[in-house]
Amino acid sequence: MSDCDGSPSTSSSSSRRFSLADIQSATDNFSDELVIGQGGFGKVYKGSISDGESMTVAVKRLNPRSRQGAREFRTEIEMLSRFRYPYLVSLIGYCEEPDEMILVYEYMPRGNFADHLHRSGKNYSEPLPWLRRLRICIDAARGLDYLHTGTSIQPDRAIHRDVKSSNILLDHNWDAKISDFGLSKLGPEDQAYSHVSTEVKGTFGYLDPEYYLTRRLTRKSDVYAFGVVMLEALCGRSAVDFSGDEEQWGLAGWAQYCIGEGTVDEIIDPSVKEEIKKDCLMEFVQIAVECLRNIPRKRPTMAEIVVRLEFALALQEGKDSSKIAKPAKLDLALQEGEDSSDVVMPAKLTFTRNMKRFFLGTTLVNSDTKPTSKVQTNHSSISNSVMPDKDGAMSNNKDGVLAQELPSGGQTPTPSFKQFTFTELKSITENFSNEMKLSEGSHVGWIDEKTYNPLEFGVGMAVVVKKITPNEFQYPGLRQILDFLRECSHPNLVKLLGYCTESKYSEANNMFLVHEYMQKGSLDNHLFREGAEPLSWPIRLKIAIGAARGLAFLHTNTNTNTIQKQNMYSKFAAWDILLDKLSLFPNSIRRTSMQSFRTLECQSSM
Numbered sequence: 001m002s003d004c005d006g007s008p009s010t011s012s013s014s015s016r017r018f019s020l021a022d023i024q025s026a027t028d029n030f031s032d033e034l035v036i037g038q039g040g041f042g043k044v045y046k047g048s049i050s051d052g053e054s055m056t057v058a059v060k061r062l063n064p065r066s067r068q069g070a071r072e073f074r075t076e077i078e079m080l081s082r083f084r085y086p087y088l089v090s091l092i093g094y095c096e097e098p099d100e101m102i103l104v105y106e107y108m109p110r111g112n113f114a115d116h117l118h119r120s121g122k123n124y125s126e127p128l129p130w131l132r133r134l135r136i137c138i139d140a141a142r143g144l145d146y147l148h149t150g151t152s153i154q155p156d157r158a159i160h161r162d163v164k165s166s167n168i169l170l171d172h173n174w175d176a177k178i179s180d181f182g183l184s185k186l187g188p189e190d191q192a193y194s195h196v197s198t199e200v201k202g203t204f205g206y207l208d209p210e211y212y213l214t215r216r217l218t219r220k221s222d223v224y225a226f227g228v229v230m231l232e233a234l235c236g237r238s239a240v241d242f243s244g245d246e247e248q249w250g251l252a253g254w255a256q257y258c259i260g261e262g263t264v265d266e267i268i269d270p271s272v273k274e275e276i277k278k279d280c281l282m283e284f285v286q287i288a289v290e291c292l293r294n295i296p297r298k299r300p301t302m303a304e305i306v307v308r309l310e311f312a313l314a315l316q317e318g319k320d321s322s323k324i325a326k327p328a329k330l331d332l333a334l335q336e337g338e339d340s341s342d343v344v345m346p347a348k349l350t351f352t353r354n355m356k357r358f359f360l361g362t363t364l365v366n367s368d369t370k371p372t373s374k375v376q377t378n379h380s381s382i383s384n385s386v387m388p389d390k391d392g393a394m395s396n397n398k399d400g401v402l403a404q405e406l407p408s409g410g411q412t413p414t415p416s417f418k419q420f421t422f423t424e425l426k427s428i429t430e431n432f433s434n435e436m437k438l439s440e441g442s443h444v445g446w447i448d449e450k451t452y453n454p455l456e457f458g459v460g461m462a463v464v465v466k467k468i469t470p471n472e473f474q475y476p477g478l479r480q481i482l483d484f485l486r487e488c489s490h491p492n493l494v495k496l497l498g499y500c501t502e503s504k505y506s507e508a509n510n511m512f513l514v515h516e517y518m519q520k521g522s523l524d525n526h527l528f529r530e531g532a533e534p535l536s537w538p539i540r541l542k543i544a545i546g547a548a549r550g551l552a553f554l555h556t557n558t559n560t561n562t563i564q565k566q567n568m569y570s571k572f573a574a575w576d577i578l579l580d581k582l583s584l585f586p587n588s589i590r591r592t593s594m595q596s597f598r599t600l601e602c603q604s605s606m
């Protein structure tokens with residue numbers, strides 16, 4: 001497991017570097033009147049920066065006496081630059097000068113969840129209704145699920161390590177986001193249940209006892225802490241409270257005792273007690289109890305918690321419980337007596353098949369993404385002169401679609417993707433040979449997993465090089481497409497690795513996308529192909545769950561409007577679901593012949 005406590009670079013492309021003068025001007029020279037919070041790192045100020053127009057921000061200034069500060073400062077920048085998601089607080093920038101370390105975040109006007117639950121702090125006005133508490137828990141669980149699951153472009157996953165109600169911040173609409181990543185740890189993608197031995201860190205009251213005893217940190221430590229947050233939401237008590245009898249000091253222990261004794265009613269926050277529907281309460285308490293299980297393996301995953309909390313919400317909202325399907329256990333393997341953490345969802349959606357649909361016919365949400373009169377609709381009007389040259393630089397032709405939409409200087413708009421040269425693509429696909437052809441416009445090839453450099457047949461990672469015709473990409477333009485694809489980063493979406501726009505070396509102004517190769521082809525092959533080995537029911541269920549997750553992500557998290565979100569696919573079908581080699585066929589041969597690749601891919605949607 002890699003450790004983010006090293007010294008990651010603070011020069012993040014996605015965060016802005018501020019001067020001390022900028023920050024002083026934003027906070028009225030760190031005026032005490034603008035202090036909105038105080039944590040272990042230092043004071044937090046409300047400020048205002050201008051970036052064309054003025055924006056309210058939260059400014060966290062390291063207290064020079066904080067011993068952990070420098071390390072946490074770098075971890076926070078590293079983490080928040082990698083993981084951007086609606087349920088994680090956004091880092092806007094930072095300031096690093098000889099005696100100053102300052103972080104600048106989006107401002108969350110309703111402060112933290114803890115202050116509302118425990119009725120303290122400036123932001124507290126009146127008790128939060130139960131529905132709001134439930135929705136906040138769901139948002140926070142989504143943020144943690146994303147952190148645990150990783151992104152497909154950024155292969156790292158992470159453990160937050162300091163989940164608590166004061167690290168759940170609330171925006172104007174009461175939407176919740178996870179904050180404070182200073183203690184987080186990065187972990188590799190391929191170890192679902194990885195652990196690392198660390199110096200024990202976190203906050204008392206939320207500390208996973210197993211981690212405390214063994215120093216083995218896993219994602220399930222976050223799950224434990226999240227269970228404590230759920231109990232805080234239910235009981236309106238702090239995780240640690242020394243004001244009562246000794247047995248009540250720690251909320252986790254006390255609440256579990258009461259639940260076990262059947263006296264949970266006595267510890268529910270009186271201000272919400274009458275609001276909570278019985279079946280919702282039962283589901284909620286059951287999830288919390290499972291989060292607090294002694295054996296980390298037996299705790300649910302954050303993904304499962306999200307689904308079950310959504311079910312609890314549906315019950316609370318009065319949906320007829322007989323008509324709501326109780327969520328199937330995501331960890332099917334648990335039903336089969338295996339470790340739920342090792343369950344791999346083998347299904348991923350392909351979403352580049354008909355990209356034009358994602359953009360055409362509707363207006364994009366961002367004002368700067370709206371089609372302009374300069375956008376040409378006749379693809380023959382895109383000439384070589386507006387495409388990047390061999391080094392990716394753009395011409396100055398201001399009338400061209402791409403010239404107008406790519407940043408000046410031809411900087412790669414999506415640094416997470418590799419910009420392949422056409423020569424590299426030729427090398428990867430053995431000169432686009434028939435031997436390497438998967439389907440019309442798609443070739444398979446091999447690259448180095450780390451550098452993405454071409455490798456010889458069968459060595460390294462298999463990828464698909466897919467041709468995109470001008471008809472597909474001319475509207476809304478390359479930059480839009482790449483921005484969109486960068487957003488489409490989810491474990492259940494086929495992972496995009498890079499692209500190539502060297503049109504003058506390719507025929508007909510095509511561009512190319514390079515994405516991971518899903519070795520087992522599309523689902524229809526396995527369901528309908530004559531002679532295909534039947535898929536077992538648990539596998540079908542896993543595939544359905546994986547595909548549903550991919551769709552849910554496309555529907556809720558991409559920067560498109562509602563109509564687009566609901567119409568990502570005109571006809572979603574089995575060939576949009578691709579299967580990889582993981583877990584589906586555990587004994588499959590690692591180096592499969594091209595013939596069998598092609599047999600499986602013959603009806604693939606790529």
Ligand SMILES: Nc1ncnc2c1ncn2[C@@H]1O[C@H](COP(=O)(O)OP(=O)(O)OP(=O)(O)O)[C@@H](O)[C@H]1O
Nearest residue numbers: 037038039040041044058105106107108112166180
């Ligand atoms: N982006 C933000 N918008 C609004 N308020 C914020 C923001 N970030 C932090 N705060 C406020 O400042 C408080 C202190 O934040 P900080 O993350 O430094 O500490 P903490 O998590 O409460 O404690 P510790 O750092 O010791 O774990 C938060 O609880 C919150 O009330």
